[in-house]
Amino acid sequence: MIDFTLSKKQRELKEGIHGLGKYVIRPMSLDMDRKHEVPESFLRNFMAMASSFRGSAGHFGSESTDEEKPRAAAPHDGGGRVSESNRTAAVGAEELAWADAALLLSLPGPGLGAPPVRSTGTPEQKKRFFDMFAGMDKGPLRWGAYGLTEPGAGSDVAGIRTSCRKDGDHWVLNGRKCYITNGGRAIWTVIFATVDPSQGRAGHRAFVVEKGTPGFEVGKIEEKMGLRANETAELVLEDCRVPDANLLGGEEAYRSKEGFMAAMKTFDTTRPLVGAMAVGIGRAAYEHARDFVKANYLLGRPLPRYAALAERLARVGRRLEAARLLVWRAVYMADLAQPNAKEASMAKAAAGQAAIFACTEAIQICGAHGSLATEHALLEKWFRDIKVYDIFEGTGNIQRVVISKRLMPSIKAF
């Protein structure tokens, strides 16, 4: 039955994160942004709390190790049981990004490295690499990462130049990866390399490269426009020897084109969540502007009496709501295991732009107050944070390529 209300569990998750966001995270948001760091003590407390929301908070990056089990189950049409986990993740991601998006991206766990391991890894690899995240409640915090982008290839994934060649029971990797989220601190990173650039995608191999492997070094830690509390690193591979056992899926996985496609498929679940985060940031800015309008006067008249301001607010509000529903549509299809590449890209493309629009308009509505880094500090921070949501996980233009391909299947290239 068509329904747009949250389940009890989702409501509780949303309210829990909202309270934490409002009273704990936002007050330290600007400080984290300036220090380029999320305090470890906070991360530990958050992880302990998240485990009480079993299975749903896991999607923010602190993935649990029971990857094969559906994390949540809900009755569907009275018949079989269908997982609701992607929908719950979207609700949680929006709310946590509403509090602080950089913090969300900094949560311990395999993060963006998880989907390729889950989709392409052998059972042995899944166990080995996910088990490394067990016991963080007592031991050190750990992160995973995803290394695809290079200085010379981002959107054009087929153009990566990082090379790999077989040498005995090892592979030797050479190249550079850039803009890697949590790349410096990750205990392992999924690195994409090619046996032969002339083969295009057929030549690609994905490896789990562990921290400390000789020849695998962290390069520059980037200074960014926004999301400053989250680490973005360059990774350098120089004659880095990676054991056979770390080739994701083993050699058989690359006999067909599916090996690469599997790695791309991970975007079908991650893109809507990136969209959900964007909606969260956009909503934060929208609410700020709304409250500003509510509380202020111009020429003795309350601001809401100015129709142009009301119009601006309403346009922001409905674009965010439209984006949220595109996100929900995409995660709903993911939960039902329906092909959703088009919907995932639509969610991400629409949400990124809607949220940029929201942040820009919010500053405009508040006037000079909106750009100050003191009084309305978070508004200027959100404006800096949001831009990359139309860039990472595939730029807006790349999303439109994905969408176009599925709208016009008879046309081969765009």
Place this chain on the structure above:
Amino acid sequence: MIDFEPSEEQRLVRESVAEFARSTLAPRVREVERARAVPEDVRRLAHEMGLGTAGVPESAGGQGLGMLTTVLLEEELGAADAGAAFGLAGPGAFGTAVTELGTPDQIRALLADFSDSEGYARFGAVAWSESAPRRDRAGFSTTATRAADGGYVLTGKKAFVTNAHLADRFLVFAQVDDAAGWGGLGAFVVRRGDPGVVVGARHDTLGLDAADFGEIELAGAVVAEGARLLGDAGEGGFTRATLRFFAKRALIVAARAVGLARFAFDLARDHCEMRTAFGKPIGHFQAVAFALADRHMDVESARWLLWSAASAWDAASAGKYERALHATAQAAASALEAAMRMADDCVGLHGGSGFIRDVVAEKLMRDAKQLALCCPTAEQLDQLATALELGAPLDPALVLPTPDAQAIFT
């Protein structure tokens, strides 16, 4: 739980309306447009299906379908011919208005005969807008004054009335209390043929040619006390009920707009796959492909917004419908604009052929613009959304689609 799957009943209703739209409406789009009316055989078929009375309460002989089901079926009508959707028989906007503003007895008395065997020839209409705003004070020029022997006397001219020449009954909004401005309105039912009810000229319009729009004049028409619809009880109750009527009407018109946009998208997409330039289908070029991708996002998101608003109405209870109102304002404003952008791009992507009447694109563009004026406009809905969001008192001058700035077709 978030779910996008229509119920079995909704699927059946949608499928049967889609079939009617495909096989009966779509092939006759230009015929109906030229005739500026929906022919009797089409209206009879629609009447047999109960299309005109889908939203009429069961207690008044209708199907009593919820807003969600209504939105699903209206999208299908709009996908074939948004103009014809207005010209199928039935109470239309009159039915929605009476249901929101009337008592159960009034609803039964005014709507029951739309379901009888002659229903295919019956229309209702709402007379709201006036061709010029008053300058001396807020409110309508049309007045309702107390008659000496009870009841009211209506005097004034109404414009932009849908089905003005087809309707046998009208709900006329008139000024009851001059001093109260837009808060001083009343609603009165008059019948065609009543002394003092004069149907005026038919408007020549930009689009929706199959639908009839015109004027009516009230020249001292006398209405009985019982023919006044009072809306909700209590302070501001009339404004609240009127606002609900306009919100639900907006959702229905917006659903037709989403249908129109879907049709325009399919037409544009097919053209982009077929038409070649520089040796390639034009859809190969990113400027073209990305425009289609953007419009597809528009249309899909507009549909989900409508579903969300409609399901909020179905879940709302008496007195607790603010979320539904807010969702409707967001949804309808988005859908009306999305349809216009889509129809505009549909003509544009066709190039010169889009401007020629051999292709239906030009009609879709004219219809889309006209549709955007057949319920509260996007601008009016945006003001409503912000007023609700800020928790401001619902000032009738701000939240009702008064003709002060933009007049609408009802």
